[in-house]
Structures are given as structure tokens and as C-alpha cells.
Amino acid sequence: MKLEKYIRTVHDFPKKGISYKDITPLLQNADATKEVVKKLAEPLKNQHITKVVGIESRGFLFGMLLASELNAGFIPIRKLGKLPFDVESQSYDLEYGTDQIEIHRDALNVNDRLVIHDDVLATGGTAQAACKLINKLGGNIIELNFLIELNDLKGKEKIIEYPYRSLLNY
Numbered sequence: 101m102k103l104e105k106y107i108r109t110v111h112d113f114p115k116k117g118i119s120y121k122d123i124t125p126l127l128q129n130a131d132a133t134k135e136v137v138k139k140l141a142e143p144l145k146n147q148h149i150t151k152v153v154g155i156e157s158r159g160f161l162f163g164m165l166l167a168s169e170l171n172a173g174f175i176p177i178r179k180l181g182k183l184p185f186d187v188e189s190q191s192y193d194l195e196y197g198t199d200q201i202e203i204h205r206d207a208l209n210v211n212d213r214l215v216i217h218d219d220v221l222a223t224g225g226t227a228q229a230a231c232k233l234i235n236k237l238g239g240n241i242i243e244l245n246f247l248i249e250l251n252d253l254k255g256k257e258k259i260i261e262y263p264y265r266s267l268l269n270y
């Protein structure tokens with residue numbers, strides 16, 4: 101199945117000069133959605149993953165499905181001020197701004213085997229900040245995976261210490 105045909109490029113969103121990769125056409129298609137989950141999960145099936153970490157908000161969409169497919173738990177990393185309990189925080193730069201993400205301090209334990217998932221790897225600022233949060237809690241990152249990687253933005257250079265995978269490259 102050609103997953104690329106379900107990704108829509110929207111020019112000048114949310115700011116002039118940005119080519120935004122819109123995954124909503126993919127989400128509308130059940131077969132394409134299942135194919136994404138299968139491809140994300142396949143190499144991880146024997147890796148004894150205990151929790152998938154998803155980054156708000158689009159990282160929740162496939163992060164939760166991947167966790168279910170792997171019989172793993174799910175940990176949300178959320179934007180500033182959204183998690184109700186004790187949190188660790190990390191600020192970072194985006195392709196179109198700056199932001200701050202947080203994780204609950206009791207979200208994981210040192211024995212967990214973690215996968216971090218997000219829909220898009222662009223500059224890598226978000227993924228790098230997520231890794232910093234996990235490291236603050238002493239977590240063990242087995243892999244980062246993404247549905248889409250924007251090659252020219254060189255996000256992979258920010259997560260060089262970890263294995264990572266993207267299903268689609270632009």
C-alpha cells in the first residue's frame with residue numbers, strides 16, 4: 101500500500117514558507133491506518149517494549165494504537181500545564197515557534213523498555229526534548245519512531261544517540 105497518497109501537503113500553514121504534512125486523509129482510511137500501526141509495530145514485536153511514549157497531540161493518535169498492538173502501556177507527554185500531577189518540564193524550539201512539554205514524574209520506572217512515537221520528525225526539537233524528559237526520569241529508550249520525516253530539517257541529528265525509524269521520508 102502506498103501510504104504517501106494519504107498525506108496531504110498544505111503550503112504556508114501555519115505560517116508562510118511552511119509545507120505542512122497533513123495526516124488527516126490517512127486517519128480517514130481504516131486500511132491505511134492499520135498498515136501504519138503494523139509497520140510501526142513489526143520490528144518491535146520481540147523487543148519486550150513495556151510502554152510507548154506519545155507526544156501531544158498528533159503523537160497520541162498512533163502512539164496509543166502502537167501501544168495496544170505491542171501490549172504495552174502508554175505515557176502521554178503533554179504541552180505546558182496540561183498534566184495534573186507532579187511533572188518534569190522541558191522547553192524546545194519548533195519549526196514554527198517555541199514550546200514546552202511535560203511528563204508525569206511517576207510515568208515510568210527504570211526497568212521500562214520505552215518507545216517514543218510522534219507523527220512528524222521535523223527539526224527534531226520536540227523529539228530531543230522528549231528524550232531529555234525521559235532521561236531526567238532515568239528511562240531506557242529502545243527506539244524513537246515517526247510516521248513522517250522531513251529530511252531537509254535534519255531532525256535525526258538531534259536524536260543521534262538513539263535508534264530511530266521513519267515510515268515516510270520527504
Ligand SMILES: O=P(O)(O)OC[C@H]1O[C@H](OP(=O)(O)OP(=O)(O)O)[C@H](O)[C@@H]1O
Nearest residue numbers: 156157158195220221222223224225226
Ligand atoms: O521536529 P520538530 O521541529 O520539533 O517538529 C515536530 C513536532 O511538530 C508537530 O507538533 P506541533 O507542536 O505542531 O503540535 P500538534 O501535534 O499538537 O499539532 C509534530 O506533531 C511534532 O510533535
Ligand SMILES: Nc1ncnc2[nH]cnc12
Nearest residue numbers: 119120121122195220222
Ligand atoms: N512541516 C510540518 N508538517 C507537519 N507537522 C510538522 N511539525 C513540524 N513541522 C511540520
